[in-house]
Amino acid sequence: MHSILAVDDSASMRQMVSFTLKNAGFNVIEAVDGQDAWEKAGQRDFSLVLTDQNMPRMDGITLTKKLRENPKFKGTPILILTTESSDQMKMAGRAAGATGWLVKPFDPAKLIEVIGKVIR
């Protein structure tokens, strides 16, 4: 079973994402911010990292950069969730090594659709 690391500082978003992914048959590990995610990433492998951008302590782009520096996560798909659908944010994500982005708000089906494209 694929494990997904879901990172968001908002409890309601985390719950929604986690519920959706579990419903779709994924194993989900939640993290409350980038720092928490970085610590959890050190403990195990993930098939995908799904992270919010704007979070306290460590944001999504910093997390992405840190993960990419670790050989373990060199090829792991990383998707950044962002409400700012600006090109700037996308490019920052790209520079950090993110695989792609997903604009909030999205609905559960969209999330599954996008994840289906990167996890096979």
Added chain:
Amino acid sequence: MAEMSNDSASAAAGIDLSQFFQVFFEEAGENLESMEQMLLELDIEAADDEELNAIFRCAHSVKGGAATFGFSDVAQLTHQMEALLDKLRRHELNPTTQMVDVLLAAGDALKALLARHQGTGDAVPDTTELLVTIRTLCDGGQVDVAGKASVAAPAPKAAAPAPVPAAAPVAAAVPGVPQPRSLELTITEGANPELVDNITELFTEIVGLGTIEPLDGGKAADGVRRFKVVTTSSDSDLLDLFTFHVSRESVRLAPLGAGYGFHEGAPGAPADEPAAAPAPDLGYGFFDSAPGAPGADAAPPADAPAPAASAPLTEIVPAARPAPAKPAAKAENKAGAALESATLRVSVEKVDQLINLVGELVITQAMLAQNSKSMDAGLNQQMSSGLADLERNTRDLQEAVMSIRMIPMSMVFNRFPRMLRDLASKLGKKVELVTLGESTELDKGMVEKITDPLTHLVRNSCDHGIELPAERLAKGKPEHGTLTLVASHQGGSIVIEVRDDGKGLSRQKLLTKAREKGIDAPDSLSDNEVWNLIFAPGFSTAEVVTDVSGRGVGMDVVKKNITALGGTVDIDSAEGYGMSVKVRLPLTLAIMDGMSVGVGEECYILPLGSVVESFQVKPDMIKTIGGSGRVVEVRQEYMPVIDLEKVFEVPRFDFEHVSNIMVVVEADGARVALLVDELLGQQQVVVKNLEANYRKVPDVSGATIMGDGRVALILDIGSLVRRSRH
């Protein structure tokens, strides 16, 4: 609301979003609270980057959730706030008092909107003006005092290094901006062609509403119809129109597009996915050549904007500069989010149930302790030590359970900075609030009940106490009035003091006023008695009734509410220098420390906090004055004697008996000596409300069940002290 906000796609995924609403409401509430807090604390002259970021994050978080869960009105307003806050944190604009005011007002509107979505609020706030005002401020414009937007000054271009590249199309809904946007309208009652026709007709009937065209070729899929709407109207306006014809739950508006994207060549990005080019419409994308992007192994298309993995990096990094706003500063700061995982939300009912059970346990334990007294401790050693353990554990358990309900006074004090700020500006006064002892803890039930009386006292001080700046200066006082709130533990009580350095109470004015109202007020009254006149029903000292504190509840209601909680109010004042109102409350309503005394066959409980001392009385210590009144002399101090036997008409079978134990108790600053037969002991008692179970009995505040199963009345010392005055 089961199917609310679910469009066809999410229905297919089998997710009912409404199950997350409660978490969202709580989270949004917390975010708005902390945003308000931070806005109030924001130093406009030297705003800290981290503070601005944190405020931005609050608005951002609320917006994200609101948009996801389909609360478009909330999303719309937070979007605009976020836009303003974004400019502030990027230093494209400098914070002003106006901005803080408008953001605070917007926070209030959001709370009202959220309350309405939860089905608790009544009025629907009109956010149109707020949206315009925030946008004007956001564009660098000014707003006048009333909050209306005036002509916008040109945006300070110098400070803004082309914030958004011109090429970036505005993808998601940008509310209020009068440029056409494409939306996807989903109608779940789509199987009914009549309803759908009604909605499409709206677009022909109303000029300027925009265009609508089917996305599904005119056929409903699973009873769901989808349309593309191009409009300049806001989401909420559209929804208001649509809901004339269909229920709110069955329509949903979402930005048109896929909502995601991949970067070409990024690790994991799908090979068959078109590259990032149509990104704004899709709403998602993959970066080519990035690790994990679908088709990373495939050769990137020749015309791709970023063909190589290494080359674009240098080119892109400058563009990305403003985005990761100082990650170093953000890290290791505010562990708030992490803390969340260490706390648990439990409904108050569950805690109350637990407290009730512990109360019963305390009674059972006391009963066992009582029964075991006659037991031979030598023969039942194990039993005795078990009972001793039980007693200790019961007490610990009780304390632990009670502490669950204890919350810091800051929960009450926190509301005052905002309230005073609004109040002071409304009255044209300058008031500084000082709070002390915010960490003092108080029972949650008590906090809820004390909030209104305290609010009234604070309003009162600001309105009637603190003078206008000019008046203060003329009196040689600082222009800023100071209002101080102090909470502290004193014995078994909590004392909350509201103190101001305003004009204080005028003895003469109060006396005149009292006489006008037909209250008997001789000049011989002590200062304290004069101050207490303001608690008389319908008494108000202000010459002009203001809409701040002149109407609504009076001080009499404040006093009544506090007394009902088992508390007392004391006033102290010096004319010209200010006044202080001290509210003394028991820590909790459920359990108290008591001293049990025996009178005849009866047992009464005295609240331990009010007991000063007890002694054996000698006949010559009691003196009779004025016929029936008796006083006792203790260390050259005389105090009234109250014979409990007479007060409660305790039946007496032993007619020879003479009570000879005095217990001195204190309430409302006065002492009385109670005459009793014997002192039985000290113990914790579970307070049972007499009023709720029977009726109000004079001089009695409640009842409890003793260890031997008997019922004992808990005496209302305040009432006994008042009795002695008559």
